[in-house]
Amino acid sequence: MFKQPLEFVRLTPMSNCGECGYAACLAFAAAVTKGGENPSKCPYVDLEKLGGEFASSDSGEKGGLDRVDQLLEQKDLALVECLRGKAAALDFQIAAAPLGCFWLGPDRDALSFRCLGRAVVLTHDRVELDGEPAEDPRDQILLYNYVHFGGGSGVQGEWVGMESLPNSISKVRTLKVYCEDRVGAGFSGRVEALHRCIAALDGVVDETMTESCSAAFQIPVLPHLIILLIFWDAEPDDDFPARCKVLFDQDVLDVLDIESLVFAAERTAERLLELI
Numbered sequence: 011m012f013k014q015p016l017e018f019v020r021l022t023p024m025s026n027c028g029e030c031g032y033a034a035c036l037a038f039a040a041a042v043t044k045g046g047e048n049p050s051k052c053p054y055v056d057l058e059k060l061g062g063e064f065a066s067s068d069s070g071e072k073g074g075l076d077r078v079d080q081l082l083e084q085k086d087l088a089l090v091e092c093l094r095g096k097a098a099a100l101d102f103q104i105a106a107a108p109l110g111c112f113w114l115g116p117d118r119d120a121l122s123f124r125c126l127g128r129a130v131v132l133t134h135d136r137v138e139l140d141g142e143p144a145e146d147p148r149d150q151i152l153l154y155n156y157v158h159f160g161g162g163s164g165v166q167g168e169w170v171g172m173e174s175l176p177n178s179i180s181k182v183r184t185l186k187v188y189c190e191d192r193v194g195a196g197f198s199g200r201v202e203a204l205h206r207c208i209a210a211l212d213g214v215v216d217e218t219m220t221e222s223c224s225a226a227f228q229i230p231v232l233p234h235l236i237i238l239l240i241f242w243d244a245e246p247d248d249d250f251p252a253r254c255k256v257l258f259d260q261d262v263l264d265v266l267d268i269e270s271l272v273f274a275a276e277r278t279a280e281r282l283l284e285l286i
């Protein structure tokens with residue numbers, strides 16, 4: 011019945027809400043049509059329209075996830091190659107200052123900067139993090155994309171939520187699920203640990219916000235990409251769970267595209283949780 015992801019995805023609301031366990035409806039549709047994922051994992055799909063085409067069972071789940079992981083990895087690797095190709099045309103000596111990076115001289119012809127507390131060395135065909143090759147293609151996409159964008163116009167200090175950025179409707183939920191909710195749950199009752207972990211990412215306390223929350227921090231994800239992370243700790247007596255909100259500089263889309271921005275926030279959450 012449905013052989014192509016684009017056919018199946020029309021049965022979803024295409025809201026990318028993440029409830030099925032996939033970050034995007036299209037990824038879920040690819041898992042269903044190509045990998046045997048159970049379509050009932052999206053609570054919004056009208057299963058009656060599917061007839062008996064897809065049985066409601068979990069037997070295909072593992073295969074579906076593996077297959078979609080493979081497809082996404084292939085897509086990521088292709089994007090890394092594309093971005094490397096664009097970086098090949100850049101003069102790193104000229105590009106370094108607008109990006110807030112250091113140029114390592116003609117022998118290495120590499121850019122040096124920090125990303126979430128790690129030392130980055132980026133050449134035209136390779137990225138190192140703390141002296142080791144960056145294994146995850148998503149890290150390479152983020153870093154090459156940053157270089158490709160050219161550094162923007164610097165941080166203006168006016169903070170906005172993802173929802174205030176253009177074309178961000180489908181990303182607000184992803185940011186909440188993969189960054190804000192994880193940090194809120196992971197650091198509930200652990201404000202001191204949050205201070206310690208953020209310091210390890212080169213982050214600093216934002217004193218201007220601390221009266222209205224438990225803690226607020228500016229985190230330099232990249233030289234010209236700072237995120238403001240605001241944390242309210244749990245108040246068990248009032249049945250109030252810990253919460254986190256991430257804000258960006260109002261001109262952040264001069265620095266990165268919205269996909270990379272969401273990934274940068276997701277990576278920030280992962281690094282913080284690794285460090286607990």
Ligand code: SF4
Nearest residue numbers: 026027028030035052
């Ligand atoms: S549950 Fe998955 S497929 Fe359904 S709307 Fe949300 S992200 Fe899309």
